Structures are given as structure tokens and as C-alpha cells.
Amino acid sequence: MKKVSNFRLLMSVLKKDVQIYSRNMLYLFLTVLSLVVFVAVFWLVPDTVEEEFSFAISPSLNTLFSESKEVLIEKGFPEEVVGQLDEFEAAFEEEGLVLVEIESEEQLKQVIKGELDVYKTEEGRFILIDPDSDDERPEGASKINLDTGIAFPATFLSDAVLGEKPKVIVYADARVPEEIRGAMQGFIREMAYQLAGYELPVEFPDEELVILGEDRLGDQVSMRARMRPMIAFFIMMMETFALASLVSNEVLQRTVTALLVTPLKVWHFLLAKTIFGTALAMIQAVIILAFVGAFSATNWPLLLVIVLLGSFLFTAVAMLVGAAGRDFIGQLMFSMLFIIPLMIPSFAVLFPGSVAAWVSMLPSYPIVRMLYDVTIYGTLWEDNVFYMLYALSWVVLLYGFSLIVLKRKVTRL
DSSP: OOOOOHHHHHHHHHHHHHHHHHHOHHHHHHHHHHHHHHHHHHHHSOOOOOOOEEEEEESOHHHHHHHHHHHHHHTTOOHHHHGGGGGGGGGGOOTTEEEEEOSOHHHHHHHHHTSSEEEEOTTSOEEEEOTTSOOOOOTTOEEEOOOEEEEOOTTHHHHHHTTOOOOOEEEEOTTSOHHHHHHHHHHHHHHHHHHTTOOOSSOOOSSOOOOOSOOOTTOOOOHHHHHHHHHHHHHHHHHHHHHHHHHHHHHHTTHHHHHHHTTOOHHHHHHHHHHHHHHHHHHHHHHHHHHTTOOOTTTHHHHHHHHHHHHHHHHHHHHHHHHHOSSHHHHHHHHHHHHHHHHHHHHHHHSSSOOOHHHHTSTTHHHHHHHHHHHHHOOOGGGSHHHHHHHHHHHHHHHHHHHHHHHHHHHTO
């Protein structure tokens, strides 16, 4: 009897897996649908970043300064001292702040509530328009969305200088976070404190602001760019369900027992599942990354290695889930038990802020971190050595464990 080569045995199992997968219309449909939906969502997400914070004040700065100057002059303050009030105008001219001056407090409230729209003309003037009216929008003007505003009394500056307690109201839309409201209130308190002639009861070093980490001011990342690594990660993760279902069915229906009667060995079966699952996840991730424009002339080899590591990781998880599940519900429960924790790093990296220590210990964290850094910030091989070794360690650990579990399951059938 002619001995069948290991290569032919392996290829026969792979061919069978491809045929089974192609006949499963549910997973085939979900695969195509997920690719189309993810690409569509990516291009629909805005690619712009709002780096300016807009807020309104009432009355205008001109009214605030003129009224207060008159009061202080009447109180006998020298004109050179009164002229120093102009220095406080710089507090409203910080980089990244857009100040909209509205004359009346009533109009200010209408703007915040959305009953009046604000347009900024090319000359820098602000125009209020009732959205329900037939008034024409100014040509070339851009609409400004305002959700916070400050209503000052006309004599706020002079009242603060004289030590009185002027009433100031901060208007905010219900959607404005509490942090923004508190920041606006703190801004008013600090300005009044300085106008009254008191120094702040704290001491700052010469460098008042120390930025830890990389300063991204003026170089913010759009939501579309943040979605790019997240979509590729999700595509690899979703193939866990398909491969787990394939392994589970072959184990439960004892297909693997019939295969082992032939010259096929257990390691042929395990290697075939590894190649099939890794290739399936990797091909789809590469397609997604190509459609969302992630590859460049310099990063494509690195991205392919990262995707390969991620595909191996989720293949190991799928083999483990497939060996543990006894039916569809059991398989689904085991899948979610692994998938939900592995999803956490993708959201932790997507949104700004420090990543918790326990999140960085999850197996999927180095994969997400590298996808994010390479596709968004263009990091190179030397910048990702640590995360690559970290990811490889998790892949080897999970893959080895899944092989042991699946092999024991197969040999005990």
C-alpha cells in the first residue's frame, strides 16, 4: 500500500474545511456582511476633529469694558489704573477658544436652547437667525454649535474690582458634561479673584503646565482614524465564532473520529485547523485594512506581522471554545466568556486616557496597541518590539493550552 504524504493528508483536511465553511450559508453571509458594513461605517464616520471650544457671553466685551470703566472713573480710580482692565481681554483670547458675543441674556438663553442659530461670516461677524423663520442664511457663513454660555452683569469688571459680588450665570445644555460646567465656573471665579487684586493661594513652578506624554494639541486624531485599527481587530475576533463552530461540530458529530481511522493523525487535524482559522481571519483583516487605507509603503510588512499574531491569537481561542462547547448554546456562552474580556482593550485604546494596568495585561492588548500605533501614528519596528514579544508570549501560551485541550478531547472520543 502506497504511503500518503503528510502534505497531502494536511491538504485534504484543509480542502474539507473550506468546503464545509463555504456550504455554511449563515457564516458565509455574516462574513460578507461584516466586511461591507465595517467598510461602510468607516467611510461614514466623520474625518474631522473639532479642536476649538466655542462658548457665548452676554453682553459683548465692548459693553463689559466700557460700562466698568465708567463706574471706576466715577469712583475716583485713575485712568491709567482703569486702562489696565484691557489686559483681562486676553483671558477670552486663549488658543482653541471661540468667543461668541451676544448682547442680551435672553438671546443667549435662546442660543443655548437651540431656538436661535449662530452663523459666523467670513469677516468674523456673528449673526443670529431663527431656524423656524424664512430668513436666508448668510452666504459663505459657517454655523457654530453652542452649548455653553456666560451671562455677566454689565458692570461685572468694576464690581469685582470694588470687592462686590456680581451675579454671574452659566447656561449649559443638558448634554454638556459636568466637567465642562465646572471648568466654566472655575474660569469665572479665577477671573474675579484676579480683578479683586488677590493672588491665588497656591504657588506654581516656573513651568506652570507640565504635559506628560506626547502633546497632541493641534494634531488630534479623528474618529475615523481611530476606527481603522478597531475594525481590523473586530474582523479577526469575529472569526472566532466561525472556527469554533467548525471544530465543535466535528467533535460533537464525531467526524474527527472517522478521520482518524484513515492514515490521518491528530496533529494533522490540529495543524489544519490552525492554518484554516489563521488564514481565514488574516485574509479578512488584510482586506479590511486595504479598503480603509491602512497600508503604506513603509508599514505594510509590520502590519502583516501584527495581523498574523492577532489571527493566531483568535484561532487559539476558537479551538479552545470549540473543544469546550457541547452544543450551540454552550459554544456561544464559551465564546462570549473569552470575547468580552478581549474586547476591552480595543475600547480602552480607542478613547483618550491612561489604560488601567489590568487592561494592559489582557492577551489582546498588545495587538490592539500595535494596530493603533502603526495605523495612526506610523510607528516602526523598533517602536513595537516590546509589544510584539508580549503578544507572541500570549499567543504561544494560549495556543499551547488550546492544543492540549483539543487533543485530549479528540483522543477521548
